[in-house]
Amino acid sequence: MLDGADDRQLKKAAELLHNGKLVAIPTETVYGLAADAFNDDAVAAIFAAKGRPADHPLIVHIGRIEQLNQLARDIPPPAVELAKYFWPGPLTLLLNKSQHVPDVVTGGLATVGVRMPKHDVTQALLAENDLMVAAPSANPYKRLSPTSAEQVLHGLNGKIDAVLDGGMCHIGLESTIVDLTAFNETGDISIRRSGHITAEQISQVIGLPVNAWQPHELKVAGNVSAHYQPGPPLYLKSTNEIATKLRTLHDNIPGVVSYSDELSPILKALPPTRWIALPKDKAGFARALYAALYQLDRQCVPEIWLETPPDTLQWQDVNDRLSRAATEAGT
Ligand code: TXA
Ligand code: MG
16 A cells, blocks of 8 residues: 555556556545556556456546547537536546547547546646546446545455555545537537536536436446445335334344434444444535445445435435445346
8 A cells, every 4th residue: 555645655656557557546536446548458457457347438537637638539618618617526527539548448439538536646646747547446346436545455455556545535426427428419418427516516517408317318338237336235224114123133233324313222222333323414424435335344244224315316426326236226
């Protein structure tokens, strides 16, 4: 593990990337598994380390907005407005790719996802050698995205060359993906993955309609129903169901993730390692969610019961990830 706060270790991480190695990097959303975007072999090694199918495209992470011109072509004006407004930040732009972007990055697609992450350590890293890195979330395929350096090692230790430690991720859920690849022909702008930045915010910034994210109409490569999964089976349960079931349960105690005060008196009876209370506000809940699931995974609980979050637009990104993480989603 390399310490992102130490300049020498940061330079070491940049050197590893320059030499075609894999380095997990901190971002404000989740940790990414980075490789030089223009080194085919290094990018191929990302897929091997994760066990990810080759047709699931990777997001390219940049440090300067001008680098966008090397990656995409026919960039429409609203994309530039969005980049200027939200970057660095948790927004990925899908654009038509330039000829320079290797096919291995995009899984052969004619489009490319680009974002500028907001994290001091990774911004300093990308500034070294003017790097551009392809980076999916730093987890084995279909598993939970990591929000700390320790969580990266939990899933990928021995398969990667280094982790650059930048502390806990501030947002904790993957970036919003907005697709502008058809804008020049049809004017279409569509959200492909929900996230911290909402369709409404995007629409306000550019003064144009934006198609909100649709849970069942996704045609994006990499959109699989079972994803973001912890080790033990995860079940979403109502507050009442958790309360009722726990009262009669004597062995095979699950790990419980709650957020409402209502459950506290009952959950206090559980062994302390089996209960994690998350913040009630959505941002706080999202920030701590994956870490909580990792922690229970490590306790080897037989099951995880998670108190179902509110079914509102504000919680859309959390509910999307949970619906794929839950065991009902199949495998
Ligand atoms: O917050 C994030 O976006 C994190 C951090 C590390 O930046 N990255 C991340 O990457 O979540 P990944 O690979 O786990 O998820 C990227 C998603 C995948 O569903 C992929 O299919 C989609 O973005 N994607 C990437 N490039 C695409 C493209 N050209 N066309 C369609 N979908 C694309
Ligand atoms: Mg991922």
